[in-house]
Amino acid sequence: MQKILKKMTEQLSEQEIVRREALEQLRKLGINPYPQAMYEVNAYAKDVLEKFPEDNSLFREVSMAGRIMSRRIMGAASFAEIMDSTGRIQIYLKRDDICPGEDKTMYNTVFKKLLDIGDFIGIKGYAFVTKMGEITIHVKEFTVLAKSLRPLPIVKEKDGKVYDAFTDPDQRYRQRYVDLVVNENVKNTFIQRARIIQSMREFFIEKGYLEVETPILQPIPGGAAARPFVTHHNALNIPLYLRIANELYLKRLIVGGYEGVFEFAKDFRNEGMDRFHNPEFTVVELYVAYKDYLWMMEMTEKMLEKVVLDLYGKTKIKVGDKEIDFKAPFKRQTILGAIKEHTGYDLTGKSESEIREIAEKLGIETDEGMGKGKLIDEIFGEKCESSFIQPTFIMDYPVEMSPLCKRHRDNPELTERFELMVNGKELANAYTELNDPIDQRRRFEEQLKLMERGDDEAMFIDYDFLRALEYGMPPTSGIGIGIDRLVMLLTNQPSIQEVIFFPQMKPEKKVKPVTPEDFIKIGVPEEWAEHIMGAGYSSPSTLKESKVTAIQQKLNGYRKKKKLDIPVLKVEEIERWLKNIE
């Protein structure tokens, strides 16, 4: 046991050892570093800082709690900052206030020696203003609430300038708790995220729509074009898919008779990861009966205007170096109109091969798997999308691209679909929903053909959904809005990882250095183990990549070159090692 303890402490940094020792010291002094009892809080940093200047008769007896974020010790008096959920506030501790009697332990030992940056304490005292003009809590009594054993990164700030910032994205995302403690703006981003969602939810509820939950585990991953994650249900012995969209289930609920349903949902797509894509992401989908996509456009612009107003109190916001105005109404343009404007080509009424030719003239790579819809989508994505900075509805997509969307009332080649583009990115996607079950079945079948042509994103046929439509779905309009991207936009964050608390990361690998013992474990004799790495095999698994005879030659060659006084290796011996490698 002693040995284990010693081994553990050997891996700890000096500062971690010091903190563990302080922990023991606290216990010896009869102070529980992790007390059970609640600590009464009657004031918060933000309130004190806001209200005390107006009325300094307030906060005569505060009880606050938080984490120590900095300390300035000057002999018998100290300043420190504690941080609670609302922010930081300075505290002032005077030895003879903390310890009115003879025993100065609480100040001299506990506060000055045994507490560290990162520890949680509770304080009781009163607010005052220092000579330097800073609102501060004069502490009369403090309580240790939780000891911190790891040093936090120390981020300092002066005149708005940040020093030694904790910025490494990998560490920040993996240890978001540290990021949140140390980087205040990160905490704010997530508060804003919550407000955005809350604002949208209020908007929907106020309209009388029902917030619902639908399956995440789906036997058929429908409603979008994407590669799903697969899992397996043991009792049913069937594959189940993590949903890529919730559209088909929400429409079933409209069939069931609800006027409007919405769901803030996590969707999962087994695709690439970068600063715009996380394998799980949040969308809100809304379906409303007896409406069409024109109505939905108005709803969308009104809702976004409200969300932005709720967040900023104005409709114009800065995103990167641009200013975006969410004042309704937004601009509207058809997709073919946009393509004509940006490329000069009018694709109206053109055949697949004609469009392919134009795409190639525009320098867009095409392949046989691409149908008409996909080609148009490519041209738009390549030549137009990035130019829509101000909120713009792009409408009337070709029917091939939108298998769940109703045909356009004036042109059966098109659909009543719009996407909302903001800052050059798609933010929302909406339809007048297809409720003709026969047309829907045909469209699914066309998807099947696309799949056969090699489009791995074409949709599966969901027969139960078709059955639902056959019972009759009222005319309905639906929309899906990417919450993560909306939050990125409204909080001016450059990557999706900045708006998701715990973005997906590669597993953290403790890279254990390979030692000769690793080779001894697979049966390599001790006298060889120390040389085998020198001969170019950096780990047991690298042996497995070579032929036995090649290993033999290399090792015996190494033995000769280095004039090692150890026995020559035989093939059988090496074969034995290889068998022991997992």
Add this chain to the structure above:
RNA sequence: GAUCCGUUAGCUCAGCAGGUAGAGCAUCUGCCUUUUAAGCAGAGGGUCCGGAGUUCGAGCCUCCGACGGAUCACCA
């Protein structure tokens, strides 16, 4: 997946062209009763990502690998 860049103390980063590994903050020991990135004096702290090679000698040069970032391509 491709290209480029990076990995040095708990944190943020230097390290001059191979020649004993540095700074600030943090930590530890002193001093200091209203400080402001507090200050002053001193101390400790490193697998320079891992491995191999070149060399008398590698943080630095070469090769292999790991991890990360940026950009590009595909996808919301």
